[in-house]
Amino acid sequence: MSFLDVKDLKIHFPTDDGVVKSVDGLTFGLERGQTLGIVGESGSGKSVTSLGILGLHKGGRAKISGEIWLDGEELVSAPAEQVRGLRGKKMAMIFQDPLSSMHPYYTVGHQIIEAYRIHNAVSKQVARKHAVDLLGRVGIPEPGKRVDSYPHEFSGGMRQRAMIAMALSCDPELLIADEPTTALDVTVQAQILDLMRDLQREFNSALIIITHDLGVVAELADDILVMYGGKCVEYGKTDEIFYNPEHPYTWGLLGSMPRLDREPTERLLPIKGSPPSLINVPPGCAFHPRCPYADRTEGRASTEVPDLAPTERGHLVRCHMPRTERRSLWENEIKPVLETQ
Amino acid sequence: MLTYIIRRLIGAIAMLIVISMVTFGIFFVVPQWAGSSPEAMASRYVGRAATPETVHLVAQKLGFYDPVIVQYGRFAKGIVAGAEYDYGAGVEQCPAPCFGYSFISGQPVWPDLLDRMPVTFSLAIGAALLWVLGGVSVGVISALRRGTFFDRLSMGTALAGVSLPIFFTGMLSLVVFSYGLGWTPPGGSWTDFTENPAQWAFNLLLPWITLAFLFAATYARLTRAGMLETMGEDYVRTARAKGLSERDVVVKHGLRAALTPILTLFGIDFGLLIGGAVLTETTYTLPGLGQFAILAIRNQDLPQVMGVVLFAACFVVVASLIVDLLYAWVDPRVRLS
Numbered sequence: 001m002s003f004l005d006v007k008d009l010k011i012h013f014p015t016d017d018g019v020v021k022s023v024d025g026l027t028f029g030l031e032r033g034q035t036l037g038i039v040g041e042s043g044s045g046k047s048v049t050s051l052g053i054l055g056l057h058k059g060g061r062a063k064i065s066g067e068i069w070l071d072g073e074e075l076v077s078a079p080a081e082q083v084r085g086l087r088g089k090k091m092a093m094i095f096q097d098p099l100s101s102m103h104p105y106y107t108v109g110h111q112i113i114e115a116y117r118i119h120n121a122v123s124k125q126v127a128r129k130h131a132v133d134l135l136g137r138v139g140i141p142e143p144g145k146r147v148d149s150y151p152h153e154f155s156g157g158m159r160q161r162a163m164i165a166m167a168l169s170c171d172p173e174l175l176i177a178d179e180p181t182t183a184l185d186v187t188v189q190a191q192i193l194d195l196m197r198d199l200q201r202e203f204n205s206a207l208i209i210i211t212h213d214l215g216v217v218a219e220l221a222d223d224i225l226v227m228y229g230g231k232c233v234e235y236g237k238t239d240e241i242f243y244n245p246e247h248p249y250t251w252g253l254l255g256s257m258p259r260l261d262r263e264p265t266e267r268l269l270p271i272k273g274s275p276p277s278l279i280n281v282p283p284g285c286a287f288h289p290r291c292p293y294a295d296r297t298e299g300r301a302s303t304e305v306p307d308l309a310p311t312e313r314g315h316l317v318r319c320h321m322p323r324t325e326r327r328s329l330w331e332n333e334i335k336p337v338l339e340t341q
Numbered sequence: 342m343l344t345y346i347i348r349r350l351i352g353a354i355a356m357l358i359v360i361s362m363v364t365f366g367i368f369f370v371v372p373q374w375a376g377s378s379p380e381a382m383a384s385r386y387v388g389r390a391a392t393p394e395t396v397h398l399v400a401q402k403l404g405f406y407d408p409v410i411v412q413y414g415r416f417a418k419g420i421v422a423g424a425e426y427d428y429g430a431g432v433e434q435c436p437a438p439c440f441g442y443s444f445i446s447g448q449p450v451w452p453d454l455l456d457r458m459p460v461t462f463s464l465a466i467g468a469a470l471l472w473v474l475g476g477v478s479v480g481v482i483s484a485l486r487r488g489t490f491f492d493r494l495s496m497g498t499a500l501a502g503v504s505l506p507i508f509f510t511g512m513l514s515l516v517v518f519s520y521g522l523g524w525t526p527p528g529g530s531w532t533d534f535t536e537n538p539a540q541w542a543f544n545l546l547l548p549w550i551t552l553a554f555l556f557a558a559t560y561a562r563l564t565r566a567g568m569l570e571t572m573g574e575d576y577v578r579t580a581r582a583k584g585l586s587e588r589d590v591v592v593k594h595g596l597r598a599a600l601t602p603i604l605t606l607f608g609i610d611f612g613l614l615i616g617g618a619v620l621t622e623t624t625y626t627l628p629g630l631g632q633f634a635i636l637a638i639r640n641q642d643l644p645q646v647m648g649v650v651l652f653a654a655c656f657v658v659v660a661s662l663i664v665d666l667l668y669a670w671v672d673p674r675v676r677l678s
Contacts, residue, residue, distance in 0.1 A: 056581055088584030095582075100575040103594055104674055115583040150673045166583070 001069060002029035003206050004053075004174055009066035009076075011045075011052045018279040022048040024230040025066070027308075030223075032173065035200065035207040037217030037238070039253065040227035041275045046210045049227075050176045053208075054093055055083030070174060089119040092172035096179040098159035102151040108135070108162045109147035116169040134165040138195060157188035161195065168199060175200070176208045181216060193219050214257045218242060226250050229276045229286035232308060236315020246317045246326045248291045251334045269337075285320060293329065296321055345669055353662040360654040361420070365413050368647055379405035385444060385643060420651075440651070441644035450648035453633070460531060460629035464552065464621060465614040467545055471553035472560055473607065479557070480564025481596060484572065495561060502558025511551045511624035518547060529626035548625045552618060556610060560603060567599030574598070601672055605664055612660025616653025 011023040023045045030036045038046050051057055053068055058080040068075040070091065075083055095101035102111060112131040113124065120127070128147065135143035138161040151159055160180065167175060177196065181189040197220055200207045209220055217224055217238065224241040226234040226249065234247040245251055255269030273290035276282055288294040288301035297320035300306075308318045319326060372382060383400030384391065391399075404412055418424065423437035435441070440450035479499070483492040518525045530544040571577060572595045580594040581587075617631030626632070630649060637645035669675045 051578075054582055056578065084584050084586070086584070087582060093579075093582045095575060095579060097575060101579045103576040103580070103598070105597055105672060107673075114585070118584050152674050166579075 001072070003032045003071055004030040005067070005069035006049075006053070007067040007069070009049065009052060009068060010064065011048050011057060012063045013061055014063065015279070019063075020278045021230050021281060022278055023052060024281075026227075026230075026232055028223075028225055028232070028235060030174075030206045030208065032206050033200070033204045034223070035209060035221045037221030037224045038208060038210045038227060039212065039214060039217055039224060041212060043275045043278065044227040045230040045278070046212075046227055047178050050093065050178050050208065050210055053174075053176065054087055054091060055080065056087075058083060085119075088115055088172070089170040090172060091174040091176065092167040092170070094160075094163055094167045094175065094177040094180050097183045098156070098163040099151060099183075101163060102159065102166075104151060107148050107150055108154065109149075112147075112162070112166045112169055115166050119170045130169070131165070134169060135162065138162070138165045138168070138199070139191075140165075156184050157191065160184060160188075160192055164192075164195065164199070168203070171203060172205060173203075174206045174208070175203075176210070178210045179212070180209065182211070182213070189216075196220065214242075214253055226253065229281050230278055231286065231318065232316070233287065233318045234316065235308070236313070240313055240315045244313060244315075244330070246311060246315075246323075246330065247287075247319050248293050248321075249287050251330070252290075254338060255334075285318070293321060296325060342669065345675075346666060349662055349665045353658050356658050357655065360658070361417060361651060362413065364647055364650050364654070365416050368643055369412060369416075370409055385641070440648035443645050444642045445640050445645075450644050453645070454630065454648055454652050457628060457630045457633045459533065460627050461615060461617055461622070461631065463534060463541065463545055464548055464618055464627065464629060465611060467542070467549040468552035468556065468618075469607070469611055469614070471549055472556040473603075475553060476557035476560025477564045477596075477600075477603065480561040481568055481591065483561065483565045484568030485591065487569065492565075496565070499558040499561045502554050503562070505555075507551060507555055507620040508624050510554060511548070511621060514547050514551050515625070528624070531627055548621050548627060551624075552614075552621045559606070563603055563606065564599060567602060568595055571595045571598040597671075601668065604667055604671060608660045608664030608667075609657065612657035613653075615656040615660070617649065 006026060006028050009023055009026040010021070013020040013022060026045075026049060028036065038049065040046050048057075052062075052064060053070075053075070055075055055078075057064060064076055066076060070086070073086075075086075102108070106114075109128060109131050112134060113127040116122070116127045116130055117124075122130075132143045132147050135147055140146050140158060140161055146154075146158075151162070154162060160183075164180075180196065181192050184192060193216060196207070196209075207220070209217060211217060221238050224234075224236065224238050225232055226241070226247065228249050234241060234245060234250050241250060242254070245254060249271070252269070252271035256271060271290060272292075276286050276289070282289050282302070284300065284302040284304050285291070285294075285297075285306050288297075291301065294301040300320045304320070306318045306320045308316045310316055311323065317326070321329075369382075373379075379400040380393070380396050382405055383403060384396050386403065387395055387399050400406065404415060407415075415424070419435065419437070419439035419441070421437060424435045424439045424441075426433045426435060426442075435449055438451055440454075442449055443453070446453075479495045483495050486492050515528055519527045525547045526544050532540040532544055534541045568591075572591070574595075576598075577590060577594050580590045585594070615630075617629060617634050619631035619635060621627070622629040622631035623635060630653065634646070634649040634653075636642075637649060
């Protein structure tokens, strides 16, 4: 069993309009020191998954089933109080928008000290020293002074560094970063990614990066899990996903990714249509209304939910098309287009 | 931060000056615009039986023939530095702050105001404690248990609280608890705190609860709305992700942010109340500033009315000044601008 093992995780929200199936049967594993990238459009269930692992849906309206094993402890059936004890200590989270994710009324130092003292019975002075150390470690200049600043006195990149410092305060073994660079300038993005990679090596923690930016996961992830409509559609080693993707949705994601080596005049290849409603998920394969190859499945695309089946290369794909057909489509139609662009 | 405080202080002083001008204008300038002559105004000071010569003389002595600006200057000086009144038979000293003498009793206004203050203060402070604690906690619980029976019940009660006027709830409470059940003392009971604290609190219990009910309703609704908003904020999710206990999440992160608008409202409400809880004091016949104001108006006792108006205005200005300063303390982002 891996350090983190998620088995058939389902997170459903009953609403007046119907049940929102935000996460619908997700399975994956992650070892210490490894990085998993979860990729997908807005509303594909990425963030809900991460909040679910942290147990932040407990006590709410969400219906959660399946298993989440963290270092031998099962979290879905565990009492909320037990999961709270792990939160911030064994598993921590870095949020997307550091300005709205930090409390505007408390200093950055106070918020880090608070996070540290929840799980460590130390004096305020000791915790403060720890906070200054952490701020220094994530690359904030003059940490002894900045510790007393308020979040609004920091720049966007500094705030995200402070947020990372807060998440790292108790040396978590599992770190989940939800769109950690989306709200940042491009130049700062690279710095933050480097920082996260360095820190991960230092702490040997398991890292989950949630993003819709394939560039980010290409940089950091060992494994990639592509989500669509609350389900995993492709899951495998990063190189496999980038060089031998087999799901039409992944092809779409790769095609819509801006790249420096492309001619600026070339158009991106957006995926047609919009993400599915999670209440009325299209029958059969959730992607079929947008899939250009849906007619190659002998009509099963709209009637039958495809299984997440392994390829001989060892990664998992959820697609009705025959393997040979997918391979030839990729080799002959998709890859050349992506490469010439 | 220091410049912020200084700016607010200057603003407050300017506000007080403007208020004194407006008050003075209403009582001395507007009547003249409306056709009231200096003699007619002076006649209020001397009584109906006075001869026209006396009235003229008094009007001269009181300076009603002087330009308005000079009259205002004299009025303002009286408040700041005290005044001297020459009645012919000798000069009378009116120490600062001098609001003049009552038409009815002939007593200086200021000591009368001071006499009334403890009653209104006691009423306001006790009620404020009750309504803030009660209103805010009900609001928090309602927000956390949104849609439950408790939420509906408390919000229904709150609606009744805002809608029911104090002379209704006050009368009802007197009829039921004082005259019916005999649990609480009848209206008009007042004991000074220094004399007997227990009796003081016992006498004020009913007015406190009635007044607090009215305000608590607003605060409960405001707190509930604020909490529903802040509990959905990203930083509350962060607080949970840190592993903070739900109680700390609610109090330190959710409520802390929801309190800011409540603080503003509280400053204004409390300031107004200190200036005289007119309806409550009248309903329970408590000898406070509100009752004083009503009597002064009924008697057309101009110096008393002006005194109580300025006094009350002062409290509102001071209260909002304190709120401004607290605001900066509570919300660090305010200090920047």
